[in-house]
Amino acid sequence: MTEGEPLIRWDWIASHLDEFAFRLGEHVELTVIAVGVGFVIAFALSLLILRAPRTEGPITAVTGTMYTIPSLALFALLIPYTGLTVVTAEIGLVSYTLLILVRNIVRGIRGVPADVREAAVGMGYAPREVLWRIELPLALAVIIAGVRLATISTIGLVTVTSLIGQGGFGFLILIGIQRFFTTELIAGAVLSVALAILADALLVLLQRRLTPWARAA
Amino acid sequence: MEFRDVSKRYAGQLAVDQLSFKVPAGRICVLVGPSGSGKTTSLKMVNRLIEPTGGSILIDGRDVLREEPTALRRRIGYVIQQVGLFPHQTIAENVGTVPRLLGWPKERIAARTEQLLALVGLEPSRFALRYPAQLSGGERQRVGVARALAAEPPVMLMDEPFGAVDPIVRDRLQNEFLRIQRDQGTTVLFVTHDIDEAIKLGDRVAVMRGGKLVQYAPPAELLAHPVNAFVAEFVGSDRGLKRLVLLTVGGVDLDTTVARAAVSPNAPILSPASTLRDALVRMLASEAQVGIVVDRDRYLGVLTLSTIGRMIRDDT
Numbered sequence: 001m002t003e004g005e006p007l008i009r010w011d012w013i014a015s016h017l018d019e020f021a022f023r024l025g026e027h028v029e030l031t032v033i034a035v036g037v038g039f040v041i042a043f044a045l046s047l048l049i050l051r052a053p054r055t056e057g058p059i060t061a062v063t064g065t066m067y068t069i070p071s072l073a074l075f076a077l078l079i080p081y082t083g084l085t086v087v088t089a090e091i092g093l094v095s096y097t098l099l100i101l102v103r104n105i106v107r108g109i110r111g112v113p114a115d116v117r118e119a120a121v122g123m124g125y126a127p128r129e130v131l132w133r134i135e136l137p138l139a140l141a142v143i144i145a146g147v148r149l150a151t152i153s154t155i156g157l158v159t160v161t162s163l164i165g166q167g168g169f170g171f172l173i174l175i176g177i178q179r180f181f182t183t184e185l186i187a188g189a190v191l192s193v194a195l196a197i198l199a200d201a202l203l204v205l206l207q208r209r210l211t212p213w214a215r216a217a
Numbered sequence: 218m219e220f221r222d223v224s225k226r227y228a229g230q231l232a233v234d235q236l237s238f239k240v241p242a243g244r245i246c247v248l249v250g251p252s253g254s255g256k257t258t259s260l261k262m263v264n265r266l267i268e269p270t271g272g273s274i275l276i277d278g279r280d281v282l283r284e285e286p287t288a289l290r291r292r293i294g295y296v297i298q299q300v301g302l303f304p305h306q307t308i309a310e311n312v313g314t315v316p317r318l319l320g321w322p323k324e325r326i327a328a329r330t331e332q333l334l335a336l337v338g339l340e341p342s343r344f345a346l347r348y349p350a351q352l353s354g355g356e357r358q359r360v361g362v363a364r365a366l367a368a369e370p371p372v373m374l375m376d377e378p379f380g381a382v383d384p385i386v387r388d389r390l391q392n393e394f395l396r397i398q399r400d401q402g403t404t405v406l407f408v409t410h411d412i413d414e415a416i417k418l419g420d421r422v423a424v425m426r427g428g429k430l431v432q433y434a435p436p437a438e439l440l441a442h443p444v445n446a447f448v449a450e451f452v453g454s455d456r457g458l459k460r461l462v463l464l465t466v467g468g469v470d471l472d473t474t475v476a477r478a479a480v481s482p483n484a485p486i487l488s489p490a491s492t493l494r495d496a497l498v499r500m501l502a503s504e505a506q507v508g509i510v511v512d513r514d515r516y517l518g519v520l521t522l523s524t525i526g527r528m529i530r531d532d533t
Contacts, residue, residue: 119301122266122374123364124291124318137305213305216348 027168038097046105089161104146108139223272247419255428294365294373302349355386457529461494471518
């Protein structure tokens with residue numbers, strides 16, 4: 001920070017709204033792809049666990065290990081293969097969502113009461129219909145809770161991908177650090193947090209819309 | 218419905234052992250026995266939630282093992298103790314489950330749902346759009362019965378359906394179920410561990426123990442002639458009293474030698490349709506020792522305590 005420079009220069013902020021909008025788009029895109037792809041993979045892994053419970057140990061071990069690898073190290077390791085690209089960023093981001101998503105999808109479906117499942121099968125639902133019409137709707141609250149967690153943590157992690165040339169609001173933080181310019185650094189951090197809070201609120205609303213029966217009790 | 222030498226073996230242990238019996242169409246057969254007697258296993262083999270190890274189960278002469286399980290289950294009503302209503306569906310959607318699976322048109326499902334809710338005593342306009350969590354235990358169980366009846370199944374399986382509600386509600390649900398069953402002519406296989414429920418509901422009662430059928434008889438015969446000490450103990454030492462539930466005032470010999478005017482004015486007035494048990498309670502309460510039996514306005518005679526006593530003792 002330069003002597004005499006204020007912590008936040010509002011005039012700089014006012015003149016950079018276009019850049020904020022651009023970084024917002026980038027941040028949202030990186031997040032949506034990560035959570036979306038992560039969800040598809042996690043869903044497949046969850047079905048595998050539910051059908052073959054002995055796969056649960058290995059899958060949990062692998063996704064758990066991925067979760068503990070420091071993100072910086074992971075990106076550094078990937079660069080020789082995929083370069084400074086979106087692909088590198090997404091591989092990292094997706095792998096961090098898996099542990100949370102798999103755990104919540106499996107827990108949500110296992111939490112469906114046994115009597116409900118028995119009634120469904122006993123009345124003639126085919127196995128696939130039991131999953132889609134009974135188990136998934138009832139697991140929705142727990143699954144969306146997992147998506148919320150994964151989304152919040154991904155929005156935070158996206159800022160780290162600025163180090164490999166991606167990053168959304170993380171780009172502002174990175175440049176702010178490099179130039180000792182606190183205004184840009186703080187703007188990047190605050191916007192990232194605000195995006196996380198907004199995304200979480202939207203997902204809460206979505207869950208309320210999708211589970212009207214939960215409010216009826 | 219017929220069981221032919223049906224067995225189920227779990228890890229070398231016989232849960233059901235060579236079970237054979239027939240349930241006449243339109244009748245209620247109650248499987249009763251202590252826990253672990255194989256009654257629920259037997260019931261679940263009918264809709265193939267459990268696959269038999271040996272033997273065959275016929276419905277209308279067709280072997281259930283030769284049918285596609287989901288199609289089979291859609292033709293069989295199924296009610297369980299915990300009800301198993303779908304919490305995320307409204308009451309109307311729950312009741313419409315099987316018709317929806319069968320692809321009925323929407324209007325027909327809606328009409329049938331309304332009709333069924335009324336049948337089980339739930340005002341459709343009040344209940345159709347509620348969720349299961351908003352209902353009492355007794356109301357939920359009524360919905361469970363309505364849901365099982367939705368596609369007019371010729372056969373119903375009921376696994377302790379009234380086990381989780383309090384005795385007063387249970388008694389009411391049993392009476393309503395009997396009325397509906399007579400009305401619809403459904404063939405019912407009913408599992409309970411409660412011998413009183415078995416006697417009240419069953420046209421036939423199958424007493425099971427250790428996977429074997431010990432006795433299969435109408436309730437009156439079961440009470441009068443238990444085949445062995447196990448059945449005698451299971452039906453209870455008060456089996457004579459229990460028989461009174463099955464007998465009506467109109468079905469016993471009345472004393473017609475006494476003029477009505479000669480009978481104590483305290484004596485209760487009984488209708489020929491009331492059970493001997495009710496008659497006994499009212500006669501004991503009135504201290505009159507007799508009851509006046511009247512069919513509408515016609516005096517039929519008096520019922521005496523000694524007549525009831527003879528019915529309790531009578532083992533023939």
